[in-house]
Amino acid sequence: MKRTEGFQPISQESTPALIAAQLRSLISKGSMAPGAQLVEMDIAGALGVSRGPIREAIQRLTQEGLLVSIRNRGVFVAEFGEADIRDIYEARTAVEKAAAGLLVEGDHSSAGAELLVKVDDMEAARAKSNSEAMSEADVAFHERLVAMAASPRLSRMHGTLLTETRMCLNRLEGRYLDESVRVxxxxxxxxxxxxxxxxxxxxxxxxxxxxxxxRLLTEKPSAATLQTA
Incomplete structure (x- = not known):
């Protein structure tokens, strides 16, 4: 047997993967809200592709837990209850603590300095009262923390958890009386x-x-509460 047998030609990212990435982004940013129904025909028409790749992309996101398929009803963006939110944050923190442990054993000074740059991005967003930029900078901080640990498996687990975290962060808007606390x-x-x-x-x-x-699991304060706090 030749040593080169069994190899497959390298190709660009597949259409289903590209569609899944678009859907994942829309879900994480809240453009497709929790509970929203996905209609294959509508998505196929908007993207100018057949329904086959759409179906495969939806299957991928269903496996990731971002979509839920309900028999005789259709496919919907997942809605997270209290138990789900707790599970997401417990799991994400476990991964981040593992990554942090690896970083402390290495060049922790440089790693910390990199994260402080991300904190500066958060502060800049806070100063401009840009909640969307604040959430993106928040996620970027946690993403970089794990990425610097150079563990492919931790990064892979963290990736899905971050998409779910983004969905949760949409609910955090308005729950900080002072965003400087978050920074x-x-x-x-x-x-x-x-x-x-x-x-x-x-x-x-x-x-x-x-x-x-x-903050996520308590009732969002009303405008009157925020004004009098």
Whole structure:
């Protein structure tokens, strides 16, 4: 047997994968809201493709848990209940703590400095009262934290969890009386990593998770409450 047998030609990303990426982005940004129904024919018409690739893309996102298929009704964007939200944040934090542990063992000073740049992006978004940019900078911080650990498996797990996190972040809008609190939480995490303080770093990641869950799982304050707080 030749050593080259069994290899397949390298091709560009498939159409279903590209469609799945578009749908994933729309879902994560809230453009396709939780509970919204997906209609294959409508999506195929909008993208100018046949329904086959659409169906395959939908199957991928269903496997990821972002879509739900209901017999005799159709396919819908997943809606997260309290248990789902807790599970997402517990799982994401577990992955991030594992990544943080790897980073502390390496060049933690440089890693912390990189995260502080992401914190500066959050502060810039806060100063402009740009909630969308704030959420993107928030996600970018956590994405970079795990990416720097250079663990393909941790990154793979974290990728799906981040899409679900983006869906949750849409609910965080209006739940911070002062967005500087959110910025400060991330800054403290980055500084703990930079200083190589493992125990403090793990405590801060857990506290960050607990704070997010407390805000997500309580009733959103009314405009009157925000004005009088």
């Amino acid at each position: 400060a939480e991330h800054r403290h995490i980055a500084e703990a990593l930079k200083d190589g303080k493992t125990e403090l770093l793990m405590k801060l990641l857990d506290a960050h998770k607990d704070d997010a869950l407390a």
